[in-house]
Amino acid sequence: MHLKNLRLLNFKNYEDAYIEFTSKINCIVGDNGSGKTNMLDAIHYLSLTKSAINSIDMLNIRHESNFFTIKGTFNKLGRDHEVFCSLEKGKKKVFRQDNTEYEKMSEHIGQFPTVLISPGDNEIIREGNDIRRKYFDTILAQIDHQYLLNLIGYNHNLRQRNSLLKFFRDNLSADPDLIEPYNHILLDLGQKIHQKRKNFADRYFPVFIKKYAFIAEEKEKTSISYVSQFDEMDYEHTLKSALSYEIENQRTTFGIHKDKWEFMIDGRRLKKFGSQGQRKTFVIALKLAQYDIIKDEKGFAPVLLLDDIFDKLDDSRIHKLMEMVAADYFSQIFLTDARPERTNSILSSLSLESNIVAIKDGKITNKW
Numbered sequence: 001m002h003l004k005n006l007r008l009l010n011f012k013n014y015e016d017a018y019i020e021f022t023s024k025i026n027c028i029v030g031d032n033g034s035g036k037t038n039m040l041d042a043i044h045y046l047s048l049t050k051s052a053i054n055s056i057d058m059l060n061i062r063h064e065s066n067f068f069t070i071k072g073t074f075n076k077l078g079r080d081h082e083v084f085c086s087l088e089k090g091k092k093k094v095f096r097q098d099n100t101e102y103e104k105m106s107e108h109i110g111q112f113p114t115v116l117i118s119p120g121d122n123e124i125i126r127e128g129n130d131i132r133r134k135y136f137d138t139i140l141a142q143i144d145h146q147y148l149l150n151l152i153g154y155n156h157n158l159r160q161r162n163s164l165l166k167f168f169r170d171n172l173s174a175d176p177d178l179i180e181p182y183n184h185i186l187l188d189l190g191q192k193i194h195q196k197r198k199n200f201a202d203r204y205f206p207v208f209i210k211k212y213a214f215i216a217e218e219k220e221k222t223s224i225s226y227v228s229q230f231d232e233m234d235y236e237h238t239l240k241s242a243l244s245y246e247i248e249n250q251r252t253t254f255g256i257h258k259d260k261w262e263f264m265i266d267g268r269r270l271k272k273f274g275s276q277g278q279r280k281t282f283v284i285a286l287k288l289a290q291y292d293i294i295k296d297e298k299g300f301a302p303v304l305l306l307d308d309i310f311d312k313l314d315d316s317r318i319h320k321l322m323e324m325v326a327a328d329y330f331s332q333i334f335l336t337d338a339r340p341e342r343t344n345s346i347l348s349s350l351s352l353e354s355n356i357v358a359i360k361d362g363k364i365t366n367k368w
């Protein structure tokens, strides 16, 4: 799959821009703050209906404007599809594929998959379990629509159950019969989600280990484990016996929303003991494994977005990475770099051709 063109109106620092891309390697170059990351973010938006950077949608509207639009033509399995998104202040977001509007944004997820590798990914390692859960959930949502629907249902039920716990506490009364239907959904959807996470982990981990070993030339050993209360306790029983404790805390303390994904390097926690370069390698291997799995599942390759990928990596890792990325097997790639000479020399040393998109202050200049 590849993105043929992109039209941006009032998206972040782009007032009005139109760009055509090649189906292979596109290098987006420009000074710091020129709009390279914003361009990748617009592509991410078309794929996942949201920004990778701003969770508050309004922040993506150009300052002093009151709307943005993003439009792009994807070619998937030989057919063109136009994806359109617009957001106007005070109105509902509009998302269309081939002029047909989606009723729910979730219907679009997974149709035009992208994999973004960016400096912001460091949070997957640095931050708490919720970020790692969200990361793996986003992959699963792209390859399994039913998983996404189950997760939406689970989270909705969780919010309602928590409100009920709060109600019990505020009113100093608890009715187990009232909470029972919520427990039932928690258990039913929880089990389904847990099983899918487990199957996914079994499939994903070996791919990840191989990617890491390739880039790092087997210098260090890494591992990931998926840990769930579902594997550790009788969930139904625990839920019943924990009711008074949960009312006290006004929160559901047991369930798949507490699952953990743990990252290790040479037998120790990566978060505490990994160097910056090792963490970056880890993140890249996570994303490349994600790429492989999505490709395998969909039967076509996602678009690969590489934002500032060379930063913090030594020359040998950069070369290994680019060698793998370029091995004919990846389809369309977007690369950003504030130092175009570096990208240029890496690409030419691997005899790779690329299309250069030069940007200055949110405008395409084609001069660099």
Ligand SMILES: Nc1ncnc2c1ncn2[C@@H]1O[C@H](COP(=O)(O)OP(=O)(O)OP(=O)(O)O)[C@@H](O)[C@H]1O
Residues within 6 Å of the ligand: 011, 012, 013, 014, 030, 031, 032, 033, 034, 035, 036, 037, 038, 039, 059, 060, 061, 062, 063, 308, 338
């Ligand atoms: N809503 C917005 N309206 C206008 N400008 C914005 C908006 N959001 C972000 N910007 C501007 O976009 C610019 C940042 O663009 P971007 O992050 O794409 O730069 P970059 O080319 O990736 O830079 P770097 O090389 O430092 O990574 C900043 O100048 C920022 O002020």
Ligand SMILES: [Mg+2]
Residues within 6 Å of the ligand: 036, 037, 038, 307, 308, 336
């Ligand atoms: Mg940037």
